[in-house]
Amino acid sequence: MPDSDICSINLIDEAKVTAVKKAMQPEEVLFRLAETFRVLGDPTRVRILHALSLEELCVCDIARLLGTTKSAVSHQLRLLRSLRVVKYRKDGRIVYYSLDDSHVANLLCEGLNHIITTTLPGASP
Amino acid sequence: MPDSDICSINLIDEAKVTAVKKAMQPEEVLFRLAETFRVLGDPTRVRILHALSLEELCVCDIARLLGTTKSAVSHQLRLLRSLRVVKYRKDGRIVYYSLDDSHVANLLCEGLNHIITTTLPGASP
DNA sequence: TTAACAGTTGAATAATTGCTCAACTATAGA
DNA sequence: TCTATAGTTGAGCAATTATTCAACTGTTAA
Numbered sequence: 001m002p003d004s005d006i007c008s009i010n011l012i013d014e015a016k017v018t019a020v021k022k023a024m025q026p027e028e029v030l031f032r033l034a035e036t037f038r039v040l041g042d043p044t045r046v047r048i049l050h051a052l053s054l055e056e057l058c059v060c061d062i063a064r065l066l067g068t069t070k071s072a073v074s075h076q077l078r079l080l081r082s083l084r085v086v087k088y089r090k091d092g093r094i095v096y097y098s099l100d101d102s103h104v105a106n107l108l109c110e111g112l113n114h115i116i117t118t119t120l121p122g123a124s125p
Numbered sequence: 126m127p128d129s130d131i132c133s134i135n136l137i138d139e140a141k142v143t144a145v146k147k148a149m150q151p152e153e154v155l156f157r158l159a160e161t162f163r164v165l166g167d168p169t170r171v172r173i174l175h176a177l178s179l180e181e182l183c184v185c186d187i188a189r190l191l192g193t194t195k196s197a198v199s200h201q202l203r204l205l206r207s208l209r210v211v212k213y214r215k216d217g218r219i220v221y222y223s224l225d226d227s228h229v230a231n232l233l234c235e236g237l238n239h240i241i242t243t244t245l246p247g248a249s250p
Numbered sequence: 251t252t253a254a255c256a257g258t259t260g261a262a263t264a265a266t267t268g269c270t271c272a273a274c275t276a277t278a279g280a
Numbered sequence: 281t282c283t284a285t286a287g288t289t290g291a292g293c294a295a296t297t298a299t300t301c302a303a304c305t306g307t308t309a310a
Contacts, residue, residue, distance in 0.1 A: 012219060012286085017186045023179050024190075025237065030172050033233075033240050038166030044298075046159040047149075054148050059257060061142050065149075072299055074258055093256045093307040094137060103239040108158075110235055112150065114228040115158050137256085169268075184287060197269055199288055218277040218286045 039083055040107065044068070045076050050112075052086060053105055056098040164208055165232065169193070170201050175237075177211060178230055181223040 024030075040046055047066055051057060059077065063070045077097060080086040087100035099105050149155075165171055172191055176182060184202065188195045202222060205211040212225035224230050 012183050012186050016180060016182070017189050020176055020180050020182065020186075021190055024172075024175060025241075029237070029240055029244065030175055031168050032244075033175075033236050034166055034168040034171040036166075036236055036240065037162045037171065041159055041163030041166035042298080043156050043159045046162065047155050050149060050155060050158075051145055055141060055145050057141070057145065058137050060255090061137050064142055065146055069300075070257065071259085071301080075298075078258080095257065103243060107162075107232070107236060107239065111158050111161055111232060112154070114232065115154055115161065116150075118228060119154070119157075167268080185285090194270075195287065196271080196289085200268075203288080220287065 035083075036104070036107070039080070039085060040104070040111070042076075044072065045080065046108070048073065048076060048080070049085070049099065049104070049108055052097060052099050053108060056096050058094045058096050060094075062097070160208075161229070161232070164205065164210060165229070165236070167201075169197065170205065171233070173198065173201060173205070174210070174224065174229070174233055177222060177224050178233060181221050183219045183221050185219075187222070 025033075040049070044066065048062055051062060051065055057065070059070050059073055062077075063073045066073065077086060077088075081088070085099070085101045085104050086097050088095050088097045090096075150158075165174070169191065173187055176187060176190055182190070184195050184198055187202075188198045191198065202211060202213075206213070210224070210226045210229050211222050213220050213222045215221075
């Protein structure tokens with residue numbers, strides 16, 4: 001990191017920087033926030049979660065729905081499981097998945113509303 | 126893609142798959158939804174956006190705030206600019222950035238609430 | 251018992267991506 | 281004019297990651 005790249009001598013507005021730093025959420029909160037959004041920031045995962053927000057589904061049907069392999073879906077479901085975003089129940093050899101985190105479901109819904117309203121022809125800016 | 130990996134012959138519940146597929150948002154909407162979340166799904170960007178939600182800031186002060194380089198910040202700001210998430214105004218050689226997309230600001234706020242409430246000691250499940 | 255299938259998993263690969271470095275532009279002030 | 285500094289940018293690098301492939305487990309049904 002070159003010295004010239006970090007404005008260590010003259011920063012523009014020290015008081016403002018100090019005030020904002022104080023008002024900001026703790027590092028860990030922002031890190032977890034980014035992690036939450038990152039889970040939703042992939043087309044495959046967002047499609048899986050959107051589908052599961054409509055109906056409980058097994059791996060095979062999810063794969064069929066997305067036009068991809070069971071393996072790819074299973075890998076993503078493992079990630080979503082580890083983050084407590086989805087839960088599952090076994091019925092014989094079939095595993096049914098559904099949403100587990102209502103907060104994530106809310107964010108998904110919220111995000112969808114924004115996308116749809118901003119995409120609408122006469123949408124307000 | 127091995128044949129055995131795509132359940133092409135016997136899917137579990139064809140009627141359900143068809144119904145869900147019909148009820149789901151169009152591909153393009155879901156893709157843009159993922160893109161929106163992806164922008165928020167990085168610690169550096171989420172910290173920049175959170176800071177800008179509190180105050181208009183120049184590149185140098187953002188870098189100071191995050192303890193990183195102006196270059197790293199500028200790269201991320203370029204991305205955020207291209208997606209119309211932030212806007213800027215020039216004052217001499219100083220460039221002030223601020224949020225441009227109220228929808229993103231809402232999502233940020235919504236996400237923060239969820240993180241904070243679920244992190245609180247006596248938070249409801 | 252055995253064949254078929256739903257699902258999982260680890261390794262490998264390919265693509266994406268965030269940061270660093272160095273060079274550059276443009277503006278302010280001496 | 282000359283120097284210092286705010287900011288941008290492109291190339292390169294290292295780390296992450298989504299998917300594929302192949303092998304595996306476990307359950308159902310013949």
